[in-house]
Amino acid sequence: MACVPTMMPGMQHNLRVPGPTPLPDDVREAQAQPMIDHRGAEFGRMLPEITDGIAELIGTSDEVLLLTSSGTGAMEAAIVNTLSPEDRVLAVTIGAFGDRFAEIATTYGANVERLEVEWGEAADPAVLRDHLAGHEPYAAVLLTHNETSTGVVNPLRELVAEVRQAPAQPLVIVDGISGLGAIPFEMDAWGVDLVVSASQKAWMGSPGIAIAAVGERARRAGERAGMPRFYFDFGQARRWAEKGQTPWTPAVSVLFGLQVGVRRLLAEGREQTWRRHAALAAAVGAGLEAVGLELVAPAGHRSATVTAAWVPDGIEWVPLNRTLRERGLALAGGQGKWAGRILRFGHMGDVRLSELTDALRTLGEVLPDFDQRADPDAAVAAATAAYEELSSTAAAAAR
Numbered sequence: 001m002a003c004v005p006t007m008m009p010g011m012q013h014n015l016r017v018p019g020p021t022p023l024p025d026d027v028r029e030a031q032a033q034p035m036i037d038h039r040g041a042e043f044g045r046m047l048p049e050i051t052d053g054i055a056e057l058i059g060t061s062d063e064v065l066l067l068t069s070s071g072t073g074a075m076e077a078a079i080v081n082t083l084s085p086e087d088r089v090l091a092v093t094i095g096a097f098g099d100r101f102a103e104i105a106t107t108y109g110a111n112v113e114r115l116e117v118e119w120g121e122a123a124d125p126a127v128l129r130d131h132l133a134g135h136e137p138y139a140a141v142l143l144t145h146n147e148t149s150t151g152v153v154n155p156l157r158e159l160v161a162e163v164r165q166a167p168a169q170p171l172v173i174v175d176g177i178s179g180l181g182a183i184p185f186e187m188d189a190w191g192v193d194l195v196v197s198a199s200q201k202a203w204m205g206s207p208g209i210a211i212a213a214v215g216e217r218a219r220r221a222g223e224r225a226g227m228p229r230f231y232f233d234f235g236q237a238r239r240w241a242e243k244g245q246t247p248w249t250p251a252v253s254v255l256f257g258l259q260v261g262v263r264r265l266l267a268e269g270r271e272q273t274w275r276r277h278a279a280l281a282a283a284v285g286a287g288l289e290a291v292g293l294e295l296v297a298p299a300g301h302r303s304a305t306v307t308a309a310w311v312p313d314g315i316e317w318v319p320l321n322r323t324l325r326e327r328g329l330a331l332a333g334g335q336g337k338w339a340g341r342i343l344r345f346g347h348m349g350d351v352r353l354s355e356l357t358d359a360l361r362t363l364g365e366v367l368p369d370f371d372q373r374a375d376p377d378a379a380v381a382a383a384t385a386a387y388e389e390l391s392s393t394a395a396a397a398a399r
């Protein structure tokens with residue numbers, strides 16, 4: 001596998017991968033605090049503050065549990081705490097992370113059927129409705145909120161509504177890892193039973209803490225769930241959370257940072273955070289198109305947290321990526337079958353327009369070395385105009 005060069009020492013680093021995201025200064029300072037006892041009173045105040053804040057931000061009055069792992073750990077926890085081997089599960093997959101969810105359920109012995117959607121497209125609620133009507137009942141349906149591997153956001157609310165209308169009432173389990181905290185999401189109002197996320201995405205924390213919000217139906221399913229579990233047992237997490245603790249030693253420093261990230265999001269307000277991310281995404285989309293790249297996702301299904309574009313014919317991603325990194329810009333490449341074919345540009349969390357326009361300028365300056373005509377000034381102008389247009393429309397709507 002080709003090695004991606006690191007940044008030049010001392011060079012300003014524009015981290016534009018779709019998580020981990022750049023850390024605000026106050027998050028970094030919080031993470032540098034002296035260590036505390038994870039069974040002490042201070043920790044006992046911090047844990048519920050974070051979980052209550054997350055619950056408010058994702059629209060639930062049910063429980064939020066924090067696990068020390070990356071997001072994939074919470075995906076695994078969601079499966080093993082609600083299902084039994086042989087349970088029929090429908091995995092609606094629109095990309096690499098949807099496939100991962102299906103694989104986890106398969107690994108634990110669920111009887112998984114996949115409703116596969118062409119990569120680059122969103123799942124269609126009508127197709128899901130027909131599929132549910134034409135098949136034996138499922139115990140659970142797995143959905144992805146925001147497919148980071150393709151830059152596509154699903155019409156989650158409508159998809160969830162289809163599942164909740166199915167006579168068998170399967171559980172709705174959502175991978176919200178790269179969407180929560182940035183893209184509209186209402187757990188209780190939409191009828192989501194369980195959703196997972198991770199600290200290094202829009203929450204502005206470092207990697208290391210996974211989030212699982214567990215609704216009443218998922219909790220009851222857990223009482224019957226027969227899949228093996230130990231470290232990720234929600235029953236243990238729940239019992240210890242009642243005492244303001246976690247069952248195992250948590251990533252305390254990451255939690256210090258996450259606490260600040262959650263406070264920042266609460267202070268900004270959910271709707272404003274969602275609008276801000278939509279405006280940032282519009283800026284990136286317009287800028288990438290202005291340097292001659294074609295976006296992967298169709299209009300209307302473009303993610304507010306990550307934008308994917310095709311690497312133009314005749315350009316190899318590895319040398320392009322190497323040059324961008326030498327210039328201080330870290331983008332992400334494609335995953336799985338799209339490795340080398342797309343580039344992904346992250347814009348979630350604490351992001352300033354100037355960081356995005358700097359990145360677009362770098363791209364516009366580098367592409368001509370790869371025989372792709374590009375005008376960096378035009379990219380910056382297009383991004384700024386798109387951002388301002390959406391920001392002013394949002395401001396007008398808010399008045």
Ligand SMILES: Cc1ncc(COP(=O)(O)O)c(C=O)c1O
Binds near residue numbers: 019176
């Ligand atoms: C949608 C989605 N699901 C799952 C994951 C996996 O999360 P982690 O890498 O934290 O395990 C990611 C990470 O990028 C993601 O974006």
